[in-house]
Amino acid sequence: MAAVCFMVTMVLYFVATMSFLAYLLRRSEALSNVSLAITAVGFISHTVGLVIRMVEVSSTVPPSFSDALSFFSWMIILVFVLVEFRHRIHVLGSFMVPLALVSLVSSAALPETVPTLQPVFKTLWFHVTLSMLGTVGFTVAFVAGVMYLIQDRLLKSKQFNVLYSKLPALDFLDHLNQQSIVLGFPLLTLGIVTGAISAEFARGSYVSWNPEQIWALVTWVFYFVVLLGRLTVGWRAKRAAYLTVIGFACVILTLVGVVLKET
Amino acid sequence: MHLIVVGLSHKTAPVEIRERLAVPESRLGEALTRLCSYSGIKEGILLSTCNRVEVYSVVDDVETGYGRIQEFLADTHLSLSSEQLTPHLYWHTGDRAIGHLFRVAASLDSMIIGESQILGQLKDAYEVALAHKTTGVIMNKVVKKAISVAKRVRTETKISEMAVSVSYAAVELAKKIFSDLHEKTVLLVGAGEMAKLATRHLIAHGVKHVRITTRTPQHAVDLASKFGGTAVPFDQFKDDMASADIVLVSTGAAHYLVGAEDVHRAVEERMNRPMFLIDISVPRNIDPAVRHVDNAFLFDIDDLKQRVEQNRAGRVQEAEKAERMVVEEVTTMLDWMKSLEVTPTIVALRSHVDDLKRAEVDKVLARLPHLSPQDRDLVEGLASSIANKLIHRTMVTLKAEVNSSSGPAFVEAARRFFSLDQPASPVQQIEPSRESLRYHPESAAESGAEDPVSETAVRKRAR
Numbered sequence: 001m002a003a004v005c006f007m008v009t010m011v012l013y014f015v016a017t018m019s020f021l022a023y024l025l026r027r028s029e030a031l032s033n034v035s036l037a038i039t040a041v042g043f044i045s046h047t048v049g050l051v052i053r054m055v056e057v058s059s060t061v062p063p064s065f066s067d068a069l070s071f072f073s074w075m076i077i078l079v080f081v082l083v084e085f086r087h088r089i090h091v092l093g094s095f096m097v098p099l100a101l102v103s104l105v106s107s108a109a110l111p112e113t114v115p116t117l118q119p120v121f122k123t124l125w126f127h128v129t130l131s132m133l134g135t136v137g138f139t140v141a142f143v144a145g146v147m148y149l150i151q152d153r154l155l156k157s158k159q160f161n162v163l164y165s166k167l168p169a170l171d172f173l174d175h176l177n178q179q180s181i182v183l184g185f186p187l188l189t190l191g192i193v194t195g196a197i198s199a200e201f202a203r204g205s206y207v208s209w210n211p212e213q214i215w216a217l218v219t220w221v222f223y224f225v226v227l228l229g230r231l232t233v234g235w236r237a238k239r240a241a242y243l244t245v246i247g248f249a250c251v252i253l254t255l256v257g258v259v260l261k262e263t
Numbered sequence: 264m265h266l267i268v269v270g271l272s273h274k275t276a277p278v279e280i281r282e283r284l285a286v287p288e289s290r291l292g293e294a295l296t297r298l299c300s301y302s303g304i305k306e307g308i309l310l311s312t313c314n315r316v317e318v319y320s321v322v323d324d325v326e327t328g329y330g331r332i333q334e335f336l337a338d339t340h341l342s343l344s345s346e347q348l349t350p351h352l353y354w355h356t357g358d359r360a361i362g363h364l365f366r367v368a369a370s371l372d373s374m375i376i377g378e379s380q381i382l383g384q385l386k387d388a389y390e391v392a393l394a395h396k397t398t399g400v401i402m403n404k405v406v407k408k409a410i411s412v413a414k415r416v417r418t419e420t421k422i423s424e425m426a427v428s429v430s431y432a433a434v435e436l437a438k439k440i441f442s443d444l445h446e447k448t449v450l451l452v453g454a455g456e457m458a459k460l461a462t463r464h465l466i467a468h469g470v471k472h473v474r475i476t477t478r479t480p481q482h483a484v485d486l487a488s489k490f491g492g493t494a495v496p497f498d499q500f501k502d503d504m505a506s507a508d509i510v511l512v513s514t515g516a517a518h519y520l521v522g523a524e525d526v527h528r529a530v531e532e533r534m535n536r537p538m539f540l541i542d543i544s545v546p547r548n549i550d551p552a553v554r555h556v557d558n559a560f561l562f563d564i565d566d567l568k569q570r571v572e573q574n575r576a577g578r579v580q581e582a583e584k585a586e587r588m589v590v591e592e593v594t595t596m597l598d599w600m601k602s603l604e605v606t607p608t609i610v611a612l613r614s615h616v617d618d619l620k621r622a623e624v625d626k627v628l629a630r631l632p633h634l635s636p637q638d639r640d641l642v643e644g645l646a647s648s649i650a651n652k653l654i655h656r657t658m659v660t661l662k663a664e665v666n667s668s669s670g671p672a673f674v675e676a677a678r679r680f681f682s683l684d685q686p687a688s689p690v691q692q693i694e695p696s697r698e699s700l701r702y703h704p705e706s707a708a709e710s711g712a713e714d715p716v717s718e719t720a721v722r723k724r725a726r
Binding site: 151233235239 | 438439440533534537557558560570
């Protein structure tokens with residue numbers, strides 16, 4: 001049943017992605033509402049699928065990497081809908097929805113047997129959710145960074161095309177970038193801390209230095225430096241955009257690395 | 264007498280050429296005097312803006328005139344040779360020259376169709392020409408007409424409502440860098456018209472902090488009070504740049520005022536907050552190398568042009584309406600210019616006087632039926648002789664002044680003294696009755712001097 005829901009969701013996200021990309025390239029604003037509606041329907045079916053899946057495996061924590069990616073995809077759409085609702089930046093959909101689609105497709109491609117975590121953490125839904133929300137924050141920062149770099153390039157090269165007219169102002173993108181990290185970073189921190197504490201309870205040691213943990217720490221340090229740089233020495237605008245793009249690439253590579261190793 | 268125009272504009276020449284050819288306001292008078300010192304050039308106006316440099320002139324011979332003006336333009340700037348210049352020039356005469364001026368004035372030829380500054384610039388250019396006495400009857404009339412055509416276009420079409428100017432394009436760009444202009448600071452360097460206009464637009468869009476600097480400190484203070492901003496000493500403005508989110512530069516300086524180093528320092532001081540720099544000056548005042556500074560966005564006048572050209576489509580319809588008006592007005596103008604030729608004026612004057620004489624003679628003879636044929640001839644002879652003597656000097660003068668520079672002025676004067684341009688001549692308006700003759704103010708004003716004299720003279724003779 002859940003699989004059917006995910007299938008439907010995937011098709012809807014695919015259509016929404018196409019529609020959002022078409023929106024990006026056409027002067028008309030008409031497509032944005034259509035794309036949004038398709039995304040919303042997809043999101044509902046996704047939610048239903050996740051709930052059914054949760055009941056099926058009787059766990060609030062994604063039991064496998066595949067489930068985690070599906071959950072991640074759901075959270076991306078959730079955050080997109082929230083930001084869209086707040087700022088009315090339709091063009092964000094042209095970047096976020098494709099990411100959600102990629103995440104969901106990867107989820108479907110992965111075997112459901114690859115475990116996300118050691119069994120100890122099975123019930124630690126807040127550890128998982130917090131860490132993932134932190135990562136979603138970095139995802140939004142990444143998207144804002146990409147949009148910033150595109151707009152920066154268009155302005156610098158004086159290409160006043162459709163993309164230029166659709167993309168929001170530079171300082172808004174920089175602000176979105178900052179806010180995403182400012183929100184994402186504490187969430188990830190909390191996620192790591194709760195994880196460490198429960199590890200201490202379960203195993204008697206905070207850190208077991210497995211690759212996943214090492215990379216989580218590297219990510220944390222990276223974004224800590226990015227945030228610190230912004231607040232102290234003015235790593236904002238273009239530099240911040242570049243850094244968040246690099247940071248996100250690291251996050252993704254880590255995930256891919258972990259998955260490949262596990263499979 | 265021919266009206267010609269030779270020039271180049273944003274449509275034919277890049278900013279690199281235009282900035283070299285542009286004549287600063289302070290040197291306009293001298294340039295005009297030099298222009299009119301060329302033989303065969305009777306009248307001249309020099310319109311020099313950042314988007315065009317054009318010479319309108321009244322000349323004896325079109326081809327020679329073209330050559331002279333081209334020579335004049337090439338001499339304006341030492342580093343420009345005639346060969347470099349020629350490919351960018353356009354030449355028009357007659358109806359095309361008039362049409363071009365009308366279109367320029369009505370802002371149909373502007374970078375941004377419908378922008379209003381060009382009219383002010385044309386008026387200024389005309390003022391300078393008037394002050395240096397380089398215009399005559401033809402130029403005065405044509406330029407005044409151009410100004411009225413421009414006003415007509417503005418009131419009768421929606422062109423100025425729909426149009427965005429270069430200064431507005433600057434605001435549009437600012438909004439792609441700053442989503443909210445309310446907390447932003449503008450630094451205005453120099454007091455170019457377009458920059459002032461852009462500042463006004465920015466204030467209208469929420470900008471609260473305006474800082475102004477000009478070479479003349481008092482000017483900056485005046486402007487600051489006008490915009491509700493602060494004046495900054497000119498030699499300190501570079502240090503002040505870091506506090507500005509938007510820097511508008513438009514001065515008459517012939518060199519770069521702001522270098523890449525300055526901007527780099529400012530951006531660093533701003534902790535990489537983006538900076539929007541607009542250079543509306545020609546010659547440019549901000550080093551183009553600023554483009555390579557991260558987080559600084561420099562746009563010069565050609566960039567704004569590019570931005571704005573995309574918005575043109577919507578205005579095409581209004582512009583078409585305006586074009587039709589221009590064609591109409593050019594026709595009236597051409598008719599007037601034709602009327603300035605001496606021969607038709609002499610012919611018109613002759614027939615006007617003959618008509619007047621005929622009417623008066625018929626009127627008198629109708630009331631003197633008892634006259635013998637000899638007396639009737641005498642009356643007629645008297646009328647002819649007075650009429651001929653009255654216009655004799657006028658005719659002679661017109662013929663003598665045919666080739667002088669004041670020729671058109673005499674023709675124009677003659678046409679006005681004798682009301683030659685009015686479709687219905689006073690003769691036809693005068694009813695044969697005495698009552699209407701007395702109460703007709705027009706005839707009293709225009710031919711009154713003759714009428715009572717001739718009438719009393721005739722009456723005396725009749726007794």
